[in-house]
Amino acid sequence: MLIRSFKDIEGSERDVKGALGTWRSKRIILADDGVGFSLHETTVYPGTETTLWYKHHYEAVLCVEGECELTNEDTGEVFNITPGDMYLLDNHDRHTLRPKTLFRAICVFNPPVTGREDHDADGAYPPPSADA
Numbered sequence: 001m002l003i004r005s006f007k008d009i010e011g012s013e014r015d016v017k018g019a020l021g022t023w024r025s026k027r028i029i030l031a032d033d034g035v036g037f038s039l040h041e042t043t044v045y046p047g048t049e050t051t052l053w054y055k056h057h058y059e060a061v062l063c064v065e066g067e068c069e070l071t072n073e074d075t076g077e078v079f080n081i082t083p084g085d086m087y088l089l090d091n092h093d094r095h096t097l098r099p100k101t102l103f104r105a106i107c108v109f110n111p112p113v114t115g116r117e118d119h120d121a122d123g124a125y126p127p128p129s130a131d132a
């Protein structure tokens with residue numbers, strides 16, 4: 001059994017701020033924990049716009065605070081995500097986040113993120129390396 005707290009992660013290597021300045025991710029479980037997924041607390045800032053496309057990962061996002069407009073860029077559908085809502089990117093869906101307030105969510109990635117990943121020009125994280 002492993003116990004870990006977000007308190008221990010703040011300001012550490014597991015506390016990642018996206019280069020675009022639109023989000024922060026505290027990564028409490030990573031690939032080297034060896035359980036097949038990673039678990040993050042993500043904050044996305046109000047008034048920002050972030051387009052993402054996880055070509056190599058699945059992500060589940062469970063909102064715990066705030067409100068965010070979510071657009072599925074593949075279908076044109078627009079959703080309003082509030083606490084208790086979850087969206088699952090089960091088709092590697094290209095999507096855009098436009099938070100109306102500070103938006104806080106618990107995110108799960110499969111395959112797991114390894115540590116310091118940030119988005120490339122397409123909004124993707126790199127695929128896991130063969131030896132991961």
Ligand SMILES: CC(=O)NCC[C@H](N)C(=O)O
Nearest residue numbers: 023025040042052061107
């Ligand atoms: C909602 C979302 O995907 N935001 C980008 C950060 C990502 N959730 C992460 O924690 O790495």
